[in-house]
Amino acid sequence: MTITYVVENGLYINMTNRCTNRCDFCIRKNGDGAYGSDSLWLEREPSKEEVWEAIVAAEPTSYCEIVFCGYGEPTCRLDDMLWVCGQIRATYPALKIRLNTNGHASLIYGEDVASRFAGCFDTVSISLNAPSAEEYDAICHSKYGLAAFDGMFSFAKAVKPYVPCVMFSVVRQFLSQTALEECRRLCDTVGVTLKIREYIS
Ligand code: SF4
Structure with missing residues (x-):
């Protein structure tokens, strides 16, 4: 079972295969791993203690940052992820921590959970994916329609006061030039940097 x-x-953490989206560009559609990793399909979700043990065993100080990402949406395990962040902060205070997320945490829990991110992350990177609800749904096929x-955009605004760096990301190959410009404008309205990434096939 591949946890890290x-x-x-970066040392990437794979805590869950659950997700609230079914994105057209999801790396899970193209194989079992990412960037040469072993299979990231989990036979079961590791306990938070197992995740922490896997991080310690991987000698995290050898890396520039710890990244919660993996083959699923990390905030589906919000309590466990924040517990692991607390362990990292307490044991390796100099380590940077990033979360790659679809931004659905508050939708998942039915309340604004942004303040719970305080002190846990140096960076939260949120998948913007599109400039409107309709275009987003056409690419991401979310369970929230x-x-x-x-929900994603509101979370981005809500979490900004609690995280030093919040950024949005889009996948270049899944947007028209017009849509890309609209995404840039949207980011400007909330003062968030836009990261344009390439499709990983
Ligand atoms: S949000 Fe991420 S893990 Fe979920 S389907 Fe989209 S790309 Fe895959």
């Missing part, structure tokens, strides 16, 4: 894997200088986009 390495991407460039058209509400997914607003």
Whole structure:
């Protein structure tokens, strides 16, 4: 069972295969792993203690940052992820921690959970994916339907006071030039940096 894997200088954490989206560009559609990792399909979700043990065993200080990402949406295990963050902060205070998320945490829990992120992350990278609810739904096929986009965008605004760096990301190959420009404008309205990434096939 692969709980940690390495991407460039980051130690990535794979806690769950659950997700609230079914994105057209999801790496899970193209194989079993990512960036040369072993299979990221989990035979079961590791306990938070097992995740922590796997991080310690991977010698995390050898990496530039810890990244909660994996083959699923990490905030589906919000309590456990924040507990692991607390362990990292207490044991390796100099380590940077990033979350890659679809931004649905508050939708998942039915309340604004943004304040719970305080002190846990240096960076939260949120998949914007599209400039409108309709375009988002066409690519991401969320279980929340058209509400997914607003939920994601509201979370981004709500979490900003609690995290030093919040950024949005889009996948270049899944947007028209017009849509890309609209995404840029949207980011400007909330003062969030836009990261344009390439499709991983
Ligand atoms: S949100 Fe992430 S894990 Fe979920 S389907 Fe989309 S790309 Fe895959």
